[in-house]
Amino acid sequence: MSRLVVVSNRISVPDDKKASAGGLAVGIMGALKSKGGLWFGWNGKIGDENAPLEKVTQGNISWASFTLNEQDHEHYYNQFSNAVLWPAFHYRLDLVTFQRECWEGYLRVNSKLADKLLPLVKEDDDIWVHDYHLLPFASELRKRNVNNRIGFFLHIPFPTPEIFNALPPHAELLEQLCDYDLLGFQTENDRLAFLDCVSAQTRLTTRSKTHTAWGKTFRTEVYPIGIEPEEIAKQAQGPLPPKLAQLKAELKNLKNIFSVERLDYSKGLPERFQAYEALLEKFPHHHGKIRYTQIAPTSRGDVQAYQDIRHQLETAAGRINGQYGQLGWTPLYYLNQHFDRKLLMKVFRYSDVGLVTPLRDGMNLVAKEFVAAQDPENPGVLVLSQFAGAANELTSALIVNPYDRDEVAAALDRALKMPLAERISRHAEMLEIITRNDIHHWQAQFMSDLKRITPRSEESQMESKVAAFPKLA
Structure with missing residues (x-):
């Protein structure tokens, strides 16, 4: 053989x-x-x-x-x-x-x-x-x-x-x-x-x-x-470490938009921040009720293009929080650090919206991992770029053009307000696909x-x- x-x-x-x-x-x-x-x-x-x-x-x-x-x-x-x-x-x-x-x-x-x-x-x-x-x-x-x-x-x-x-x-x-x-x-x-x-x-x-x-x-x-959907589901369901339990308590009265990407110009991170800013501008009823958490560990930090993105994100985060933040409410958390993958699966499970909007991506497994980590009885909603390879399979996500900040903002608004029955239906369709094509x-x-x-x-x-x-x- x-x-x-x-x-x-x-x-x-x-x-x-x-x-x-x-x-x-x-x-x-x-x-x-x-x-x-x-x-x-x-x-x-x-x-x-x-x-x-x-x-x-x-x-x-x-x-x-x-x-x-x-x-x-x-x-x-x-x-x-x-x-x-x-x-x-x-x-x-x-x-x-x-x-x-x-x-x-x-x-x-x-x-x-x-x-x-x-x-x-x-x-x-x-x-x-x-x-x-x-x-x-x-x-x-x-x-x-x-x-x-x-x-x-x-x-x-x-x-x-x-x-x-x-x-x-x-x-x-x-x-x-x-x-x-x-x-x-x-x-x-x-x-x-x-x-x-x-x-x-x-x-x-x-x-x-x-x-x-x-x-x-x-x-x-x-x-x-x-991906391995069963393994990811197992990691997502495990007991919460103390810091994550504290985060869950903080988010009790907030809906959480979550995103994790390597700090890379292909991921559309500055455009993502602009879309979130448009959400706060055009849909003010979400003020004080949501939080967007972006984890973006440094990648190739010695390359100028990557340094430029990091500077753009830091500037945008400061501007958004300065303009829209309130006492007791910070609308955007930007974390430029690495987190253990198993911990991220647990964070996915307690997120109401997964925001995955690369400008161009071969596949983007984060999108599939987000779906696999959800509670099937109360799943979050995936907002996904049409330019990610995953969009060809995960057609029940809210598919958006990442260059259109207003379209992404409208999709976030829709995701935050989506009824439970529709969330369950969309999630079930995507989970079936990623389970079959693991x-x-x-x-x-x-x-x-x-x-x-x-x-x-x-x-x-x-x-x-x-x-x-x-x-x-």
């Missing part, structure tokens, strides 16, 4: 307290447990790139992690992945800072990682590569005669040709992506955007969802990533589709037989 080899930028090593225990780790571990195999990725350390791989084995799963040197980390991770690909894929070309040496560094690191992984790959392994840091990785493996099945999943949006083609190495990146056997996207819009980009560069032939470009055959499909369904569907693809090694053997015995073909 073939193993599974997972490749991601960061690796979630067992007992690593710094490692994320979020949705991706859960999904990958589910796939690895069922097949056995290897998880390969960066250990988060900057030092000697020639240091031996750090290896851990538990049961039928192994972890192998590498170290990056300072220059490679700067070029590959900080400058190209996060200062070129991340803003461009989130439709922010104005924030792209392309440098040729960083593009070369991005390619260099992908090449080095292929060299490091090569001795660990067995002939019948299936390889599953994750996210924008590793777009050229299959191409590097193919150069090293790796003909295994290689799948790729993009966790963030894929931009339309008008955006993507502005990147100087766009054609090379597209051709490299076609070296994957299966390309998975969060939404149908992302999948079609990728194919539009390819067809703008070269002849693309398509039969169903199997395509050929640059002489390479590959398949595309949509796999909206999910994180385990996501990984199982991807792996099932990858497994059905004929490995290139077998294809080449068949082609050799046909060439040798053409009359038998």
Whole structure:
């Protein structure tokens, strides 16, 4: 039985307290447990790139992690992945800072990682590569005669040709992506955007969802990533820690609008504050009766664009509280700090409105987590951006355009006044969807589709037989 080899930028090593225990780790571990195999990725350390791989084995799963040197980390991770690909894929070309040496560094690191992984790959392994840091990785493996099945999943949006083609190495990146056997996207819009980009560069032939470009055959499909709704519900229902019990007591006579996002320009946080300000301005009957709590831990705090957002939010929070606050009532709480994920699930459960309005997001699992954490007999209401991938599934949320502050304000007003029967109905419809399309369904569907693809090694053997015995073909 073939193993599974997972490749991601960061690796979630067992007992690593710094490692994320979020949705991706859960999904990958589910796939690895069922097949056995290897998880390969960066250990988060900057030092000697020639240091031996750090290896851990538990049961039928192994972890192998590498170290990056300072220059490679700067070029590959900080400058190209996060200062070129991340803003461009989130439709922010104005924030792209392309440098040729960083593009070369991005390619260099992908090449080095292929060299490091090569001795660990067995002939019948299936390889599953994750996210924008590793777009050229299959191409590097193919150069090293790796003909295994290689799948790729993009966790963030894929931009339309008008955006993507502005990147100087766009054609090379597209051709490299076609070296994957299966390309998975969060939404149908992302999948079609990728194919539009390819067809703008070269002849693309398509039969169903199997395509050929640059002489390479590959398949595309949509796999909206999910969560573990039962586990989240369990975390949300547990006993309240003292501080949260105090918060619940404070909110006894208030309706709570709650939001938690990483501090990132793709999340639409300044626009969200403006929408809340519009709510207070246009619907004054809510004064003294609601509270908006925004948790936004710092992300990439050394990057100017992120520093600018933090300053905007601090200024807006001061302005809103100064203008609308009353003795004994603070309308907006802005917390620029990290909170334990399990605690957040409990806060979700005691929130009347979940406000999730990114300007662009591949999926946004916070929206799904909010739904899963609710009390089905008295659920809160989800206000969700149309530009989050989750909006394609959670159609019973109040879907809004995050650029329209008045529309978001009106949706908040509606959510705060929504009757119980409508809240229960909308919540039940969304919970059914996220339960059916959970994180385990996501990984199982991807792996099932990858497994059905004929490995290139077998294809080449068949082609050799046909060439040798053409009359038998």
